[in-house]
Amino acid sequence: MMIMLLRTTLVATLALGSQAFTSYHHHGVTLTHLGASASSSVSIEAVGQDLNTALEGCQDEVAKTVNVAVGSSPTTGRLGLIATKNIKKGEVCLAMPLDDRYMLTADVARDVVFMGVLPEKFEGWTGDAGLIALLILNELARTAEQGIQLPARGDEVQALMKAWVSALPSPEEMKQSHPLLWSEEDQEILQLSSTNKIYRVLDDIEEDVAWLSERVFTDEKLPETVVINGEERPCFSQDGFRWAVALAQSRAVFVDSALRLLPLMDMCNHDDEGEEITRGMMGPFKMTKGAQIIAAQSYTAGDEIFCSYGPKSAADYLLEHGFCPPQCWKTAVSELTFDVDQDDRFYDDKLDILEFETYDQAPMDPAQSFDVISSPGRDGEPDPAMIQFVRLCKLGATDAFLLESIFRKEVWGFMSMPVSEGNELKVVNAVSEACQQAIDDLKQCPEGGPEVCTRLRESETKALSRTLAYLQREKEALDLKEYYQERRLKDLGLDSEWAPEDDMSADLGYGQTRTPGGADYDW
Incomplete structure (x- = not known):
């Protein structure tokens, strides 16, 4: 049967x-x-x-x-x-x-x-x-x-x-x-x-x-x-x-x-x-x-x-x-790779953070690959995980204090938000240069070969170009972002301007002196 x-x-x-x-x-x-x-x-x-x-x-x-x-x-x-x-x-x-x-x-x-x-x-x-x-x-x-x-x-x-x-x-x-x-x-x-x-x-x-x-x-x-x-x-x-x-x-x-x-x-x-x-x-x-x-x-x-x-x-x-189904062409995807520079004076500190202090994530290698995507309804914004990683890669100069041991368990979280205007500029430039280099490399491919390769080049160029355009807009608005120092002052309540009358507030609980005979002790 x-x-x-x-x-x-x-x-x-x-x-x-x-x-x-x-x-x-x-x-x-x-x-x-x-x-x-x-x-x-x-x-x-x-x-x-x-x-x-x-x-x-x-x-x-x-x-x-x-x-x-x-x-x-x-x-x-x-x-x-x-x-x-x-x-x-x-x-x-x-x-x-x-x-x-x-x-x-x-x-x-x-x-x-x-x-x-x-x-x-x-x-x-x-x-x-x-x-x-x-x-x-x-x-x-x-x-x-x-x-x-x-x-x-x-x-x-x-x-x-x-x-x-x-x-x-x-x-x-x-x-x-x-x-x-x-x-x-x-x-x-x-x-x-x-x-x-x-x-x-x-x-x-x-x-x-x-x-x-x-x-x-x-x-x-x-x-x-x-x-x-x-x-x-x-x-x-x-x-x-x-x-x-x-x-x-x-x-x-x-x-x-x-x-x-x-x-x-x-x-x-x-x-x-x-x-x-x-x-x-x-x-x-x-x-x-x-x-x-x-x-x-x-x-x-x-x-x-x-x-x-x-x-x-x-x-x-x-x-x-060995094939590309129709659905995958609707979203253009390309890949970028970044790594911690081995000549970085803080190389060992950054490796320690990636290996032990990325919270609940698995230990990360000093080289990481990320996708950049262009699809309907998206404006080319890069993967936040990529930006977080590149911020750590570019951390240095006056921001290097964040690599001190006192911040070791928090620094990876700090990288999820803008650190400083200087660091953010380095990040935008690094990702932009990687996108442009990838576009230039794709243009070097000779004509001919399998048709799917031609479609692949066109698709990846679209993803890279969309991301590059987004980063150019970001670069023009760096002064509008809130950075680590501003966020820290706000957390401490020190983000507003000081005025003398603030010290005269009746609610102020420090810096005051006792008025003679003003105590209300019940003897």
């Missing part, structure tokens, strides 16, 4: 192919990038059917609610999740327990699969995504009876994982869609088209690969290449790791305070109007932690269901998922 239902679903899915969809994408692999032919479409359907068959064999173990099947997506040319029944808005489409047997997380990599191979509490330059990437490569190796045979799982769950690995886009496919696998020429264009630099990510990957190649990839259980679907794929190598990091960044979701990749659930494509994948409690007594996809609208059996990958800038969407 289940197999018949899945076949019916796939037929219904194909019937949707003539409908017009414009706002849905999946992990950067789009129909226009793939140029999918009829033969490739059949291949995609076969891969999806294999995954459904494997799911049928272990559904009770890996999912609590399954109202979807994997099928060919008419919006991407690859796979998506297709409703197997009519689903109302707000209903659960798919719910999966957070189970280490099939869930890919940094903790599973460190504490289970690569325990004893990686140092305890290992964190590479690529963070949790890099650790999840190692698990993807291990699952790829396990399909060829190689790799580390952990975590332990039954044959049915292993069959699901093998089918899932086979369904992942190949490195060759992703060369057309994900920036981490673009040609060097296109990556250089992207590097010059955004303040969110792809070279930083690529450098992090290279740093991790260099370390892993010496200490991990030399294990004989970890193959450099494997053959899957008759095709040789890079595995525990630089190319394999870069491919796996791209998959981890595009498919993992942040659920229950950790980055997690849930096979099957990761097949859900993006829609700006969708709901994000969220934590849910499931099981007979709602005691089991899990992740779930909630329907943001009503679906008919055979419809593709969608989720949202969350609010992100266009550059973040492109670097992580």
